[in-house]
Amino acid sequence: MDESANEGEGDEDREEITVQQRKEIEAIQRAIDEENERVGTAQSRQSTSREEEDEPKLSKGSEKNQSGSSQRGRFIDFAAAKKREVSKKVATKQKKRSTELLRLIDLDFSTPFSLLDLPPVSEYDMYIRKFGTANTKQAYVQCNEDNADRDTQTEDVEMCEKWMQHPAGYNGACGDPNLSQEARNKAASELNFDSQRLTSFLRSASQVMVVLLEEDQAERNSMRKLEPQKDTLSFSDGSLQLNTTLPFLYGRRVSLLHFSQVQRHTMMSVHMPTTKPSAVRLDSSTILCIWNIWEPSRPQKILVYESEVQCCCFSPGKATLVFAGTSVGSVALWDLREPASSHYRLKIGEEEWTFRLPTFSTDAVMPGLGHFSPVTSVEVVPSPVAEGLRPEVPLLASEEESSGLSFQLASLDESGALNFWVVVELPKGNEAGSPTDLGLRPGGKVKLLHSSFLLTAERASPRDAVKTGPLQTLLLKFHPTDSSHFFIGTNMGVVNHGTSHGLKAPPKFYRFREDEVRPVDVSSIHFSPFKPHLFLVGCEDGSIRLHAVSHEQPVAEWMNSTSGEPVVSLQWASTRPTVFCVLDAGSNLHIWDLLKNDSEPVMTERTAADRVTTMAVFGDSGQRNTYSGIALAHESGKIEMQYFSRNFTVSSPAEEDKLESLMTEPF
Structure with missing residues (x-):
């Protein structure tokens, strides 16, 4: 039975192979038929086209040859047919395989899980992450806290004894007592002394220490000095009196008082020559004193000039330079940084005083570049560095020297000649003097170079020609925020407006509200420190005008505020926008507060015993201390500082609005 079964299975296998071969033969036959049919169709198309083209040329013999050649051109491509059959078979097997596998492959479900697991970061981990990005490393040290024993060992310090002596009288000013005489001589020969450098250092250091001590003492004693005195005026809370009883100031009248705009505590007083003989041989010279108002016992610097000084001003930064215009037409310059040893010293009584001569004077400049009439005004030309960008804290002397001097000075004389000068600082002074700069003092380092010249004397209209005498220019002021615009007060009651570049500036x-020109002198011009486009004008007939830069006629005018007395000086207050002070020739001091009363002064002080000759307003809105006041110079030469009460010192927001309203409301 087994053999029969095997034979049956073999017969079935052979039958399956025979059926499979038959199918393959049938497939090949079908492929051959399809290929023959395709080739025959293509050849028939080609032969038809050729027959149509060559039909006129062919004969019967040629038709027979064509038929024979077409039979010979047929062929069967068995390789391509076999390849297509195999490819089809492979594709069938792959499809069958994919169908069987697809029944076995199915999606399954898994337990839930989190795609993003971000635990919170502690402050320490965040610090470590940031710490690692700063190009640094962190080290960890394990400390044995339970082991409290510590061992410390120090070596003995080696010490030796030295001695020194100053000032050095000889080469051996220092040494070692334990050295031999030969070693001492060798050490002494190798020493190098620079006494000049040491002296310069001690001088600079002593000046710094003196300034610090003065400021500290002034701060501690300021309130004690401001105690009410018997000569305190009604608007003042206290007063100080400068010591003008010095021998060289005896019998001299004070003609000018001027404060520095940066160092608000620094004041300059100009003492005129005297006819009364004194023990000091300086009677024919003008003396200028530089004061620190917190130290009234003595002036800080004393300047001397051989003729009458009519105007003066400080340098725009730290008050290290002083400029003055004289009655002989010269402009003088003093450098306050020069050592006292290079100037004239005079011992009076038990005290020695230093009198400083000008560092530079324009007396020796070339003809045609200076002034030929008395100089009536000297003003520093404002600049963004000196005004708008100026730091609140003044520079030290060393800082200002390193930054260099870079500003212009303008001087005006009575004939209308306006000269511009450039302030130049030399790198080093020449003790032997300069052969070219004849106006430079030997050893001086600062001088003036002439820059340009303008003639500003021009009458307001042809009708002014009826006035006798020539037109005089008396005052010069620059616009606080635009240095190209200048304003000149004349003896015709008008203020001329011009530009340094020659452009027209309406x-x-x-002038006055009336069109007619009055032959009166303009005695004072002052711009508001809070509203730079507003300025006050005081005249010899006692009239006061408030002008805006953009208007020809005044926005406010007061004709009888001084009862006809000439205005000597007029200045805005330093801490309140609506307060200004007026001094007239009758020794009357008028204080205006436009916020309270815009038609007349709110207070008038009359001094009959010792007449007031000039005044200057001072003050500062500091962070620690806000103060303001007025310095008054009397006919006897006495100078007193009257400090305003609180109602004239502390400002209110409504004051600036009041000034703006004066420009819009009819007066």
């Missing part, structure tokens, strides 16, 4: 003149 209005050309600032």
